[in-house]
Amino acid sequence: MAGAVTNVSGRGVGLDVVHTRIAAIGGTVEVESTIGRGTTWRLRIPLTLAIISAIIVETAGERYSIPAVNVLEFIAAGGESSGSKIEYVGLAPVLRVRGALLPLVGLRDVLGLPGGKESGQQGGADTVTVIAVLQGDTQRFGLVVDRVLDTEEIVVKPIPARLQGVGVYAGATLLGDGRVALILDVQGIASRSMAGQWLEAELQSRDAPALPAAAGGQVLLVALAQRRRVAIPLAAVTRLERVGREAIEHVGGREVIQYRRAIVPLVRLDHSLGPRVTPAGADSPQQDQLVVIFTRGPRTVALAVEEVLDIMDDDPARHAEVDDGVVVGSTVLGGRVSELLDVRHAVLLGDPSFFDDEADGASIGAPATLRAVGGRR
DSSP, X not given: OOXXXXXXXXXXXXXXXXXXXXHHTTXXXXXXXXXXXXXXXXXXXXXXXXXXXXXXXXXXXXXXXXEGGGEEEEEEEOSTTTOOOEEEETTEEEEEETTEEEEEEEXXXXXXXXXXXXXXXXXXXXXXXXXXXXXXXXXXXXXXXSEEEEEEEEEOBOOOHHHHTTSSEEEEEEOTTSOEEEEEOHHHHHHHHSTTOTTTTTOOOOOOOOOSSOOSEEEEEEEOGGGOEEEEEGGXXXXXXXXXXXXXXXXXXXXXXXXXXXXEEEEEHHHHTSSOOOOTTTTOTXXXXXXXXXXXXXXXXXXXXXXXXXXXXXXXXGOEEEEETTEEEEEEETTEEEEEEOHHHHHHHHOTTTTTTGGGTOOSOOSOEXXXXXXXX
C-alpha cells in the first residue's frame, strides 16, 4: 500500500490487468457501483470444452443453442386456442403468465436480423408466437423465437474475440448434423435488451428506509385524476398490482383490498392530494384498479393510482419545496412539472401503525417484482 497519494496511484492498472487476462480467455468483467451502497463485481469465465445440455431453437433460418439450465418453459402465445396473447405496457411487450407480467424480447431484435420487432408480432387470430421463458441471474424474461427444434448435449467451444464483445454469445458448438450453432448468453441478452424497459425496471430489494422526500435517484412516475403527475421514490416501492374494481371493499368507511390473505388498507392519492374527485372509470366494475404496494415486515399499504407512466431519473437540482401534506415538493420530469410524494405521510394515512417497529430495523423495500393480478380474489 502506498504511503502517500501521488499522481501515479489510483489509475486502476491492476484492475486493467485482471480485465485483460479474463478477456483473453473469453470471459467478461462487470462492475456495478452505487454511491452509498457499494460495488458489485461479476466475473464470468467461459465454459471452454464443457459439455452441457442445450435447447436448439431457430430464428430467421439460423440455429442457436440456449443452455437448458436457463430455460424454465416454452409458451405458445396467440392463436384462438392458446388462451394467451401479447400485450403492451407503453412500448414494452409483455405476456401474462399465471398472473405475472413477463417482459418479452425478440431474438431477431437482439441480433439485428431482418423482420425485427417480433416480440410484438402482428398477425391474425391464428398467428402463434413461440416464447422461451428464460432465467438469467435475477432476471426472468421471454425470448421470442421462430421454432424449437430439439434438445442436445453439446460441447462448448470458445468464440473469436470479435464476437465476445457483442455480449449475446457465450460460445459455439457443432450440432449432430455438422452445422455450427452459436450459444446464447442469456444474462447478456437480458442486460443488453431490457435495460430500457420500465417494466423490468429493477424493482428489487434495496433495503432502504421510507423516504420522507424524494432526494434524487429513480422515481416511479404515476398519473392521478385530473392529469396530476406524482413521483414516488422507486426505492420505496415493493410491488405494482392490478386488482378488479369489485375486489375493493369497505370496512368502517375505509377502502380495503384482500392481498396475500391479509386485509390491506387502500389509500387514494387523488383524494389525499386535493379535492375529492371521482377517478376515471371508478363506476365501471369491469376496469381494473392499479395500486402501488408498500410493505414493511408484516404490514402492507396499497396506494391507488390511475396509470403508471414511467420510471425516470430525478435531478434534485430541479426540486422546488412545497409543504402540503403528502406533497413535499415538485420537480421536472419529462418536460412537465410533477409533484414529489412524501411516502411516509401517504402510508400513514392508510396504517397509522406502519412504522411502530422502526427500532427493529424493518424498512420499506422488501423483495419486489412487477405483477398483474386479475380482479377475482
